[in-house]
Amino acid sequence: MKAESKTKMYSSNQHQNKTLSKTEENLKGIVTVKFTLDSSEEFGSAFKKYATIKEVRESLADVLELKPEIIKLKDESGCLSDSVILGDLIPTETFSKIRIRVDSTSPETVIVEEQVRKNIPTIDVITVHLSEESSFQNRDVVEIWNEACQKEWLGGYRHRLTGVEYHHAKTQTILQIRQEMIYSHSEYKIPLFFNRDTQTPYPPRDASVSTVVSRGTQMQRSDIYISSCLDKILTARPYQPYSTDPMFIEKVIIIQRRLRKLLSRKLFLNIIKVEKKMIEELRTQKSQILINQALKERKMLTNTVYPTTRGDFYNLYLTMGKWLKNEWARISHQRTKATRQSKRFLLLERKIVLLFDIEKHRILVKKEALKKEEMRFLEMCARPKTFKNLKGQITSVDDLNTQRAREYKEIYSQLVRINITPRDRIDFLSTFKHLFTSKFIAYEFSSEIVNLINREIDLISIGIKEKDLKGIRTRIEQLYLHFLRQKEFNPKGEHYRKPNCPKTVDSLYPCNRCKKLLPPSKFPVHIRMKSYIQCTSCDWLHNIGQHHADMSPYLKILRKVQHSEMSKCCYTSVCFLLQKIGMSFLTNVIWHGQSPISACQDLSRLQHVRWQADIEWSPWNTILLTDQEATCHESIINLSTFYSKSFIGIVHRRHITARLHFSDLMKMDRDLRDSGAWQNINDSGPYFHPSHADWFASQNDYDRF
Numbered sequence: 001m002k003a004e005s006k007t008k009m010y011s012s013n014q015h016q017n018k019t020l021s022k023t024e025e026n027l028k029g030i031v032t033v034k035f036t037l038d039s040s041e042e043f044g045s046a047f048k049k050y051a052t053i054k055e056v057r058e059s060l061a062d063v064l065e066l067k068p069e070i071i072k073l074k075d076e077s078g079c080l081s082d083s084v085i086l087g088d089l090i091p092t093e094t095f096s097k098i099r100i101r102v103d104s105t106s107p108e109t110v111i112v113e114e115q116v117r118k119n120i121p122t123i124d125v126i127t128v129h130l131s132e133e134s135s136f137q138n139r140d141v142v143e144i145w146n147e148a149c150q151k152e153w154l155g156g157y158r159h160r161l162t163g164v165e166y167h168h169a170k171t172q173t174i175l176q177i178r179q180e181m182i183y184s185h186s187e188y189k190i191p192l193f194f195n196r197d198t199q200t201p202y203p204p205r206d207a208s209v210s211t212v213v214s215r216g217t218q219m220q221r222s223d224i225y226i227s228s229c230l231d232k233i234l235t236a237r238p239y240q241p242y243s244t245d246p247m248f249i250e251k252v253i254i255i256q257r258r259l260r261k262l263l264s265r266k267l268f269l270n271i272i273k274v275e276k277k278m279i280e281e282l283r284t285q286k287s288q289i290l291i292n293q294a295l296k297e298r299k300m301l302t303n304t305v306y307p308t309t310r311g312d313f314y315n316l317y318l319t320m321g322k323w324l325k326n327e328w329a330r331i332s333h334q335r336t337k338a339t340r341q342s343k344r345f346l347l348l349e350r351k352i353v354l355l356f357d358i359e360k361h362r363i364l365v366k367k368e369a370l371k372k373e374e375m376r377f378l379e380m381c382a383r384p385k386t387f388k389n390l391k392g393q394i395t396s397v398d399d400l401n402t403q404r405a406r407e408y409k410e411i412y413s414q415l416v417r418i419n420i421t422p423r424d425r426i427d428f429l430s431t432f433k434h435l436f437t438s439k440f441i442a443y444e445f446s447s448e449i450v451n452l453i454n455r456e457i458d459l460i461s462i463g464i465k466e467k468d469l470k471g472i473r474t475r476i477e478q479l480y481l482h483f484l485r486q487k488e489f490n491p492k493g494e495h496y497r498k499p500n501c502p503k504t505v506d507s508l509y510p511c512n513r514c515k516k517l518l519p520p521s522k523f524p525v526h527i528r529m530k531s532y533i534q535c536t537s538c539d540w541l542h543n544i545g546q547h548h549a550d551m552s553p554y555l556k557i558l559r560k561v562q563h564s565e566m567s568k569c570c571y572t573s574v575c576f577l578l579q580k581i582g583m584s585f586l587t588n589v590i591w592h593g594q595s596p597i598s599a600c601q602d603l604s605r606l607q608h609v610r611w612q613a614d615i616e617w618s619p620w621n622t623i624l625l626t627d628q629e630a631t632c633h634e635s636i637i638n639l640s641t642f643y644s645k646s647f648i649g650i651v652h653r654r655h656i657t658a659r660l661h662f663s664d665l666m667k668m669d670r671d672l673r674d675s676g677a678w679q680n681i682n683d684s685g686p687y688f689h690p691s692h693a694d695w696f697a698s699q700n701d702y703d704r705f
Helices: 002-027 053-064 113-119 248-305 310-332 337-382 400-415 422-438 446-461 466-484 536-547 552-567 580-590 627-634 645-661 663-675 690-698
Strands: 030-036 042-048 071-074 097-104 124-131 137-144 180-182 189-191 385-388 394-397 606-610 622-626
Touching (some): 042 053, 248 627, 310 337, 310 536, 310 552, 337 400, 337 466, 400 422, 400 466, 422 446, 446 466, 552 580, 552 606, 580 606, 622 627
Antiparallel strands (some): 071 097, 124 137, 180 189, 385 394, 606 622
């Protein structure tokens, strides 16, 4: 039996050796290569024994998504050429491994571990030694594959700005598909699930239930029994007055001490809070003053470089007058008479050129202002009616007249369009002409518009340039604007057009310079004038040509006083009757053009405020201060205790001088208030064009001299 068992064991071992030899013969042609990256990361792959380095590089290039020229392979001896065979790099042992380092020839390209893990599965070949119960050891060749599955995306939330993804238990759980089942005794399709609301597959029903609850009472009735097993018997202790308690006074003192400490601490914290708030407000006020001053300087510089209003051009003429005066004084110091005459002649030529350029720019600005006025007229006509309803909400009504005015506005925008091809212009003019030949025949100038349109179409057809058509296009625009101001065709234009008031001889006054008959609104007025002397245009020419007086700072001071009095709801009309000439006299003559406190002479920082805060502003109740001084003065309660007697005397003497000079202003204000004309003035109302002032002036007795 022993001999037979030995024979069987030998035969089994011999069979295993034969199987191993066959496996070794099959794997002798395979070589395992270990690749090492710069980050000391390794990965393996199997190649044929007779594969060249070039084939290995091409295989790596396909997997790593790189060009083969970028990949460089090295071993311990150095760089490997493309003609080297892998079989020459390994020893004669079976299942031996080759270690090759992978580098990049380009410094910009770096082979990272993520590329390897992404494109190369973890494959390796190892030899496993299996030891059995006997002394014989079996060797098997094992190939390792990485078949780890990738986690399925189950959703979540992603921040739109930062890109951070957020997940929770609901998003990490695959939604369960609920099965449905139709019961034979019910017509509903009921899902097979259960929750805390119902434990039945039938639809839930609401039903009220009255449950009996036993409650005890404290009523002494014979028919109610209350058990006393849970009762507590409390016995009152003997009463002891606080006066007999020896610790009563000490406890009261402790309570009072704690309360006083709490109140004092609360008061201290409140004082600190108020102080911090005052410091912050003071810092904000200082920064706001600096910002306002910078904005004023920037606005002055902008208005000087890019003048748009009459005041801006007046400042420009004033600057030119100052320059001319300085140049004339410099030329007067020349020694010889011939030199002075030649330089004065050149200065005169330079002055003429400057005046011509300024006037040319003023005409262009005036044309732009007229264009804006026309567009404003069209926008006001095309604007729907808005009003507040009974609920206080804004209601907008777009009636037929508004829709028609909007169509007129679109036609005007197309009419004044510049960048348009000749073909599109001819198409528009044809449509535009059709309106006046079919719908608006009743317009008195419709035939002229049609003739002008035909003429422009003919000129465009023969190739006339656009600059030569400027005159005829301007004429068409003027006639169309005249058409829009007719109430028969544009009813809404009646409210916004310039009024055509009848001008009689009684309401017109002659100008002594231009000899024109003009309404009172065309004359500059002030309280000391007795008759109309020269109109506003002649006064403008006189100022820019000879006088050269800058009245804009005094006008700003006057406007600031008027806005301040309007915010305080004043009852007098003194500040509104005062003109810029009177403000100039009040500032320069009476107050000497400076603050009586700091002697500041910068008119951009000065303002007139009330001397007594509870009395309306007037020239005899004012003081000239800077912005910071005015803010401090308005917070003073008692003036006699804050200012010295000498300072108060100076202010009172100046008030007496102002009362004597502006006595006519005082009389006019009293007449206005007695007649009730001042009380009838409203802050709001329907819109009127500025030219309506002529009509108001004809009904005002104060404008008749």
